Amino acid sequence: MYNVAEVNAEECVAQKGCRLCIMYCPEANCIQLDTSKMKAVIVESRCKGCELCVVVCDAAKHQAIKMVAR
Amino acid sequence: MGKKIQINKEFVDIMPQDYLDLVETGTYESPNRGWKDFGTATELIAEHSLCAGCPESIAFRHIMASIPNPEDTVMVGSTGCTSLVFPMIAVHNIHSLFGNQNAIATGLKRALALRFPDRVKDVIVLAGDGATVDIGLDMTLQSWFRKERFTTICFDNELYANTGGQESGLMQKGFLAKMAPVGKKFEKVRLPEIARESGCDYVAVMTASKPSLVEKVIKQAVLIAREIGPTYIQIYTPCILEIGKQSMEGLQEMRTSEAPGERFKFREFISPEAQSFLDGLAEKKKAEKLAASEATS
Ligand SMILES: Cc1ncc(C[n+]2csc(CCOP(=O)(O)OP(=O)(O)O)c2C)c(N)n1
Ligand code: SF4
Ligand code: SF4
Numbered sequence: 140m141y142n143v144a145e146v147n148a149e150e151c152v153a154q155k156g157c158r159l160c161i162m163y164c165p166e167a168n169c170i171q172l173d174t175s176k177m178k179a180v181i182v183e184s185r186c187k188g189c190e191l192c193v194v195v196c197d198a199a200k201h202q203a204i205k206m207v208a209r
Numbered sequence: 210m211g212k213k214i215q216i217n218k219e220f221v222d223i224m225p226q227d228y229l230d231l232v233e234t235g236t237y238e239s240p241n242r243g244w245k246d247f248g249t250a251t252e253l254i255a256e257h258s259l260c261a262g263c264p265e266s267i268a269f270r271h272i273m274a275s276i277p278n279p280e281d282t283v284m285v286g287s288t289g290c291t292s293l294v295f296p297m298i299a300v301h302n303i304h305s306l307f308g309n310q311n312a313i314a315t316g317l318k319r320a321l322a323l324r325f326p327d328r329v330k331d332v333i334v335l336a337g338d339g340a341t342v343d344i345g346l347d348m349t350l351q352s353w354f355r356k357e358r359f360t361t362i363c364f365d366n367e368l369y370a371n372t373g374g375q376e377s378g379l380m381q382k383g384f385l386a387k388m389a390p391v392g393k394k395f396e397k398v399r400l401p402e403i404a405r406e407s408g409c410d411y412v413a414v415m416t417a418s419k420p421s422l423v424e425k426v427i428k429q430a431v432l433i434a435r436e437i438g439p440t441y442i443q444i445y446t447p448c449i450l451e452i453g454k455q456s457m458e459g460l461q462e463m464r465t466s467e468a469p470g471e472r473f474k475f476r477e478f479i480s481p482e483a484q485s486f487l488d489g490l491a492e493k494k495k496a497e498k499l500a501a502s503e504a505t506s
């Protein structure tokens with residue numbers, strides 16, 4: 140089992156300009172901005188499951204990311 | 210698509226997708242490249258083997274997004290955790306024997322100036338604190354004394370991470386580590402002050418907690434090194450593994466360590482020559498903006 144991050148598009152406020160998880164994810168090219176929906180999306184194959192995205196998203200009170208088992 | 214970075218047509222169908230992405234949506238030759246490209250452009254780093262949540266990875270991302278001239282930059286690395294990332298970056302780079310990085314960069318910078326007299330070629334050293342301050346201190350200092358024109362970046366995690374946590378010159382006094390069980394007896398070496406006294410025209414001390422600040426500092430350091438003299442950036446990239454933090458705690462560790470009075474509170478030294486160069490750049494930018502707004506009105 141391996142934990143990866145998952146964005147709940149309904150809670151994500153990237154359309155309002157939030158980029159916190161994209162800025163702070165330690166892995167390159169791992170969280171992308173879906174420019175048609177304007178939501179953050181995780182590239183699961185690059186996610187190391189560190190949970191830093193959850194920390195920064197929660198701290199900003201968006202609570203749009205949770206860890207899921209794969 | 211940039212002119213300098215292209216794929217030979219014959220090879221397009223056999224190149225891996227990651228490579229095609231770099232050429233199509235990488236930010237080579239983009240004059241305003243920076244952290245704002247994250248999420249929409251292909252970054253110049255591929256998957257590497259640093260620990261989950263390692264702040265070295267965060268700093269590396271911010272730096273690779275910010276270097277002003279990636280297509281004409283050569284980076285020099287050294288042994289340590291950073292050397293696990295270098296094979297995965299899309300910028301020319303040389304791995305040097307542990308500690309030799311500033312000597313290699315010296316020869317490289319001079320050779321590039323002779324070989325490409327009409328082209329701007331930047332050289333950037335990026336190495337750990339063990340490589341910069343302990344084993345490579347001779348090479349680090351000598352390059353500054355000689356005013357060699359390249360940027361030295363030290364990823365300061367205050368110990369030897371890659372070999373399991375031995376004491377480093379940049380470790381704090383009294384700190385205990387797995388392979389330094391009696392606690393460090395000496396003060397953290399004041400390398401930023403030594404850099405200033407040794408001839409660096411620009412010195413910055415920081416953490417990787419703010420991508421906009423990393424971008425500003427990296428751009429200044431590379432441009433000053435290109436035109437004026439040596440530059441040095443010491444950036445706190447805590448080894449979460451060796452200081453007993455969880456994978457998601459690195460950012461908070463950096464924020465705590467840059468509070469007022471803490472050892473990584475942001476500070477910079479700028480020589481008068483470098484300052485007037487920066488002032489000139491700011492003037493130029495202002496004039497360009499004015500001209501652009503006049504052209505549209
Ligand atoms: C000439 C030489 N001496 C010693 C080593 C063993 N060695 C490998 S990594 C390392 C420590 C690296 O520490 P630092 O530069 O702080 O980088 P970090 O891993 O902390 O990022 C050492 C001593 C080596 N590879 N080569
Ligand atoms: S931090 Fe949260 S709200 Fe902001 S872009 Fe990421 S997922 Fe969306
Ligand atoms: S868990 Fe870590 S690696 Fe995965 S997306 Fe979040 S910040 Fe990135």
Ligand code: SF4
Binds near residue numbers: 259450
């Ligand atoms: S050992 Fe420390 S510095 Fe090296 S990758 Fe892991 S967390 Fe980062």
Ligand SMILES: [Mg+2]
Binds near residue numbers: 366367
């Ligand atoms: Mg180190």
